[in-house]
Amino acid sequence: MAEVSVRGVTMRFGELKALDDVTLDFVDGGFFALLGPSGSGKTTLLRVIAGFLFPDEGEVRIAGQPVERVPVEKREIGMMFQNYALFPNLTVAENVGFGLRVRHVDRAEERRRVGEVLELVQLEGLGRRRPKELSGGQRQRVALARAIVTNPKVLLLDEPLSALDKALRVDMQIELKRIQREVGITTIFVTHDQEEALTLADRIGILRDGRLVQAGPPREVYNAPVDSFAARFLGEANLLPSPLPDTFAEGARLALPEGAAAYAVRPEALTLTPTPPEDDVNALPGRLVQRVFAGSMATCVVDIGGGGTWKVIDRDPDLPQLPEGAAVWLSWDAEDTIPIGAA
Amino acid sequence: MSGLRIAGYAWLALVLVFLYAPIFVMAAMSFNASPFYQLPFEASFRWYEDLAANTAIRAAATRSVLIALAAMTIATVLGTAAALALFRYDFRGKRVLQVLLFPPIAIPWLITGTAMLIFFFAIGLGRGTPAVLIGHVALALPYVIVVVNARLASFDRTLEEAARALGAGPWTVTRRVTLPWIAPGVVAGALFAFAVSFDQFVVSYFLAKPGDATLPVLIYTAIRKGFTPEINAVSTLIIGASMALMLVVARFFSFGGHR
Numbered sequence: 043m044a045e046v047s048v049r050g051v052t053m054r055f056g057e058l059k060a061l062d063d064v065t066l067d068f069v070d071g072g073f074f075a076l077l078g079p080s081g082s083g084k085t086t087l088l089r090v091i092a093g094f095l096f097p098d099e100g101e102v103r104i105a106g107q108p109v110e111r112v113p114v115e116k117r118e119i120g121m122m123f124q125n126y127a128l129f130p131n132l133t134v135a136e137n138v139g140f141g142l143r144v145r146h147v148d149r150a151e152e153r154r155r156v157g158e159v160l161e162l163v164q165l166e167g168l169g170r171r172r173p174k175e176l177s178g179g180q181r182q183r184v185a186l187a188r189a190i191v192t193n194p195k196v197l198l199l200d201e202p203l204s205a206l207d208k209a210l211r212v213d214m215q216i217e218l219k220r221i222q223r224e225v226g227i228t229t230i231f232v233t234h235d236q237e238e239a240l241t242l243a244d245r246i247g248i249l250r251d252g253r254l255v256q257a258g259p260p261r262e263v264y265n266a267p268v269d270s271f272a273a274r275f276l277g278e279a280n281l282l283p284s285p286l287p288d289t290f291a292e293g294a295r296l297a298l299p300e301g302a303a304a305y306a307v308r309p310e311a312l313t314l315t316p317t318p319p320e321d322d323v324n325a326l327p328g329r330l331v332q333r334v335f336a337g338s339m340a341t342c343v344v345d346i347g348g349g350g351t352w353k354v355i356d357r358d359p360d361l362p363q364l365p366e367g368a369a370v371w372l373s374w375d376a377e378d379t380i381p382i383g384a385a
Numbered sequence: 386m387s388g389l390r391i392a393g394y395a396w397l398a399l400v401l402v403f404l405y406a407p408i409f410v411m412a413a414m415s416f417n418a419s420p421f422y423q424l425p426f427e428a429s430f431r432w433y434e435d436l437a438a439n440t441a442i443r444a445a446a447t448r449s450v451l452i453a454l455a456a457m458t459i460a461t462v463l464g465t466a467a468a469l470a471l472f473r474y475d476f477r478g479k480r481v482l483q484v485l486l487f488p489p490i491a492i493p494w495l496i497t498g499t500a501m502l503i504f505f506f507a508i509g510l511g512r513g514t515p516a517v518l519i520g521h522v523a524l525a526l527p528y529v530i531v532v533v534n535a536r537l538a539s540f541d542r543t544l545e546e547a548a549r550a551l552g553a554g555p556w557t558v559t560r561r562v563t564l565p566w567i568a569p570g571v572v573a574g575a576l577f578a579f580a581v582s583f584d585q586f587v588v589s590y591f592l593a594k595p596g597d598a599t600l601p602v603l604i605y606t607a608i609r610k611g612f613t614p615e616i617n618a619v620s621t622l623i624i625g626a627s628m629a630l631m632l633v634v635a636r637f638f639s640f641g642g643h644r
Contacts, residue, residue, distance in 0.1 A: 094546060114549040127547035131565045140561075141551035192552065 045070040046091060046196050046228060051100030051110075053086055053244040053252075060086040061097070062252040068196075068245075073222055074230045075243035077275065083252040085200060085231045091230065092198050093117045100351050104195050120189035120227070121198045122204060126181045128173035134160070135169030159187045162221060179210050186218070190225055197222070199231035203238065215241050236276050240264075248272050269383050270304050279306040279380075280352040290348045295325045304380030309355040311378035314342055316364060319373040326372045328352065330364055344372060408624060415617035432618040442619055449583055450601035452514065454520035456582035461575040463522070464529025469563065471530075472537045475495060490527050497524065498591035505592065516592040517599065521585055526576035532577060536570025572634060580627075 046068040051184035053061040062284075063082045066072045076084040089095045091102060102110040109117055135156050142152045157297045160166055161182040173181055182202065189197060202218070203211045219242055222229050233239050239246050240260050247257040252318075260276070267273035270281055282298070282305040298305055299353050319325050328344040331351060342354040354372060364370060418429035436442060471483060489497065498520070505516045527608070564571070586601040593602055595618045600623075604616055 094549075114546075115552050115554050119550055121547070121550035123547060124542050125541070125543060127541065127543040129544060129547075129562060140548065140553075144548075144557060144561075145553045187548075188551070198550075244474060263456070 045105065045229065046325070047101075047103045048087070048091065049088070049101040049103075051097045051102065053090060053095060053097050057251050061090065063100070064249075064252070064254050065100075065255055066247055066257055067227060070228055071226050071231075072228060072245055073219070073243050074228075075239035075246040076232045076249060076254075077234070077239045077246050078249035079234060079238060079275075081251075082249040084234075085251045086252075087249065088198055088200055088230065090231045091196070092119055092121055092323075096303055118195045119198055120192065120194035122185045122189045122200065122202050124201045126173075126185040126205075128181060128184055128188075130173055132172075132174075133169060134165065134171050134173070137173065137184055138169075138188045138191055140188060140290065145192065155191055156187075159191045162190075162224065163187045163217075178206055179214060180239070182206065182214060182324060183217075186221065190221075190227065194227070197227045198231040199229065201232055201234070204233075204235070211238075218242065246276070249277055252276075265380065267306065267380065267382060270306065273306040273380065273382055278309050278353055280309065280312075281306055281382075287348065290346075292326045292347065295323075297324060297376060298379060298382050303383035304381075306380040306382055307352075307374055307378060308380070309323070309341075309353040310357070311374045312352070312354045312356075313373050313374065314344070314354050314356050314364075315371050315373065316368065318371050321373075323373045323375055324379065326352075328370055328372060330366055330368045330370050332366060333364070344370060395501060411617050412621045412624065415614060415621045417614070427447060429569075432614040436615045436618045436622075439615060442600070442607075442615065445598050445600045445603040446619065447515070450596065452518055452599060453579050453583040455518055456525055457575050457579040459518075460525035460529050460578040460582075461571060464526050464574060464578070465533050465567070465571050468524075468530050468533035468537060468567075469559070470611055471534065472540075486530055488526050489524070490531075494524070494585075494587040498588040502591045512592055513594045514597055517589055517597075520588045520592050521582040524585065524588060525581040528577040528581060529571075529574035532574040533567055533570045536567045536573075540566050576630070576634060593620045 048064055048066045048068075051061050051064045058157060064083070064087060066087075076087060078084045086095065090097050090110075091104075092113060093109065093116075097110055100110070101108055104117060104119075106303065127141065132140070135153075138159060139152045139156045142155060147155070148261050156169065160169060163186055165180060165183050165187065168176070168180065173184065176184065182205075186202075188308070199218075205238050208216060215238060231242070245258060246260050246263055248255040250271055255275075256263055256272045260341075263272060264277050267276065267279070270279070273279040273281070282296075284302055284304050286296070313319070314330075318327075324336065326346055328346045330342060332343040334341045338357065340356045342356055344352045344354055346352055352372060413426070415432055416426075416428055417429070418427040418431055444592050467486075471479065501516070501520050501523075502512070505511060505519075510516055510519075530629060544566070545558050548562045553561065584601065585599070586605060589599045590605070591603050598606065600619070604619070607613065607616055
């Protein structure tokens with residue numbers, strides 16, 4: 043268990059800069075999500091930390107030791123792969139014990155620790171099975187057990203849950219979080235799924251085109267995104283440009299703070315009404331395009347003349363049924379306006 | 386049974402007859418007392434007894450087996466290492482090397498044999514068992530590389546990465562993860578190498594010293610001098626041994642698909 047620190051890491055593949063001057067700290071015992079669309083460099087960063095790739099520039103430290111030229115096998119990491127990469131010719135117990143065998147741990151100790159970790163992932167009694175005799179969820183647990191049995195300094199997960207179906211994925215998220223807390227290991231995982239990042243991580247880092255866009259606790263990134271990409275990638279956001287174009291939503295009542303490059307309003311901060319609001323709030327007129335019920339709330343799409351369409355999450359069950367095409371007003375409190383970047 | 390089905394079985398029977406009839410006749414004749422293939426058939430182990438007493442054939446057979454084992458071992462080790470290197474690393478000239486590995490399979494052995502003879506004389510090695518062995522290794526090597534390569538094509542590289550992440554160095558990764566996966570390919574490649582060497586007539590004929598003939602060369606010279614049914618006997622033994630070996634291997638490594 044240890045903190046990981048990445049300083050000014052640049053990684054080139056030919057002409058392409060897969061990572062461009064990335065600096066990021068991973069606190070001891072934290073659960074960190076690297077989030078970004080495909081091609082953003084999140085997997086490359088994970089592989090640089092793991093040691094499969096040596097960066098062209100910059101520094102990687104694990105527990106204070108510079109490791110950027112240390113090969114994978116000497117870094118004392120645990121890694122879980124997207125396809126689990128279980129050794130097909132070995133049993134579950136042999137798979138889990140592989141790292142101990144390589145370290146010449148004696149057999150009795152190996153048996154004890156394999157048993158312990160199989161219990162932790164709730165696979166007691168399956169040690170003699172072969173990987174092909176297991177379900178997807180069980181394989182995933184074996185891969186996790188194998189990655190943590192050697193007490194690595196850091197656990198790296200590459201899209202660990204993407205091969206599972208939705209229901210199983212949610213179970214495994216809870217399970218993964220429990221095991222991570224129990225073991226207390228510094229964990230870095232790569233995902234393109236923002237929900238997964240929000241569920242699991244206590245800190246997230248958003249990457250785009252090889253650059254770190256923003257890092258911090260999920261709340262902080264959600265409430266104060268540094269740019270419109272971060273605003274849209276973590277959660278949904280309706281964007282207002284700055285300055286507003288002349289054609290923008292005639293009749294709008296807006297009081298926006300000065301000095302931002304753009305403004306974002308989260309769909310759940312908006313209130314939808316058939317008449318102009320009377321309070322002193324921001325208000326935009328529009329036309330209801332679509333309304334979709336999802337249990338306790340409705341998702342509405344509203345066309346703002348000249349401003350594109352906005353998404354509204356409406357939690358008011360008493361709201362009268364408005365027909366599609368009706369004239370509506372969107373309103374929100376001044377403090378829900380998120381200023382993005384400096385103008 | 387439909388007519389089509391019968392025709393199908395007939396065709397299958399024909400193929401099997403085509404493949405096995407000559408071999409069967411030869412095997413039968415090796416147990417026939419008459420040296421001139423006269424019928425009626427009169428069972429006898431006479432030719433096998435003669436064979437046991439024939440020191441020239443026994444020496445040639447021993448030499449053939451030893452050369453084949455040595456060529457197989459060398460070609461399998463070198464070929465597997467080469468296939469692994471081609472699989473794992475990108476280096477300058479890799480494509481050229483990959484392309485150049487295969488023409489030796491297509492070049493007629495007669496040409497290869499001539500070229501080798503000229504080459505070995507040019508470098509002062511001349512004819513003899515070392516030349517035969519080197520020649521056989523060179524002939525067998527591409528087969529091993531092709532077969533191991535084919536097996537590696539289905540190998541999941543992340544298995545090697547997983548092993549490295551668990552602390553295994555390159556040698557341990559190869560021994561514990563990669564080799565177990567490609568083992569069936571390596572065994573198949575080794576069998577090919579053994580067969581290429583053991584069956585080899587043309588190159589052996591060119592490179593062997595007159596006194597040091599391998600079994601195929603000896604059989605050829607024996608037939609030229611005048612045929613004896615001892616040759617049937619030795620051939621039958623070889624066929625029996627190689628078929629038994631193939632069956633054992635096929636049982637262990639389900640070639641040609643999964644059971």
